[in-house]
Amino acid sequence: MAQEEVQNGGTEKVAEVSFTALKPQLMVEAPKAADAVQFYKSAFGAVEAGRTVYPKRKAEQEQPHVLSAQLELAGSTILVSDIADNSTPVKTEGTGCVLCLETEDVEAAIAKAVSAGGVAEGEVTEGDGACCGGRVGKVKDPYGYVWLICSPAKKCGDAEA
């Protein structure tokens, strides 16, 4: 661990900072954010808590631009936003953020998501530890995001699985 601490900057003093919330924001090709919100409601039972939009600026525009729709899901908040050409958030270069959703009934959850328009990928597998859980299945949503549907997590540990 000493190795990582050196590369992380060393002696510079920085303020204590505390964070009050973490919200994954799913960027969606405009103007599909409204459809994506509807999908997350149908597929996962997400509840919309609010939406901030820009009004239509062009006559031919059918939907307002969604700056941010706030969805409550599994005790967390996710944001769904239309990507604009001039938007602040840029396309991430990460190797990919996947969303793990824990449920007691993995098969029923996958069936419901597929019924709403998601695509199941692969089989439900047991115990590869990806979610620190037991059974894991995978659904890709129509907006390109991958959801891992997992049985509830055991405590992660150095199981050396």
Next chain:
Amino acid sequence: MAQEEVQNGGTEKVAEVSFTALKPQLMVEAPKAADAVQFYKSAFGAVEAGRTVYPKRKAEQEQPHVLSAQLELAGSTILVSDIADNSTPVKTEGTGCVLCLETEDVEAAIAKAVSAGGVAEGEVTEGDGACCGGRVGKVKDPYGYVWLICSPAKKCGDAEA
């Protein structure tokens, strides 16, 4: 809304499903997950709650393969994982998941993340609604993920900003 409901499948009956947790899983190019965990601790004060690893399988391997490290951050859980050639999660095709972190002190949070090795992008801006908040700045971490550092969210609404 009726429009979206039609495309979401209509009459097929599906079971009620409830979800107990949502955890963003950040996939990181192997074997950098351990470094990424250290970065999230230094930059954001994340606390590691557990880690599941595969033991070293090759003599030349310096670090075990991280299946999943569980980090507590801002009341949420994130998972950080090494991507393996044969891993279950695939690279997402979404236009990009961004992580919004809310804090009372946006500038101090950005300074701390930069001190840990992140790169600040652009200026701190006011009120574009991306996080339903007020002030928003952006930090890209060394693993390609974009974090929006936001002042605490106001209730999202149809503000027609």
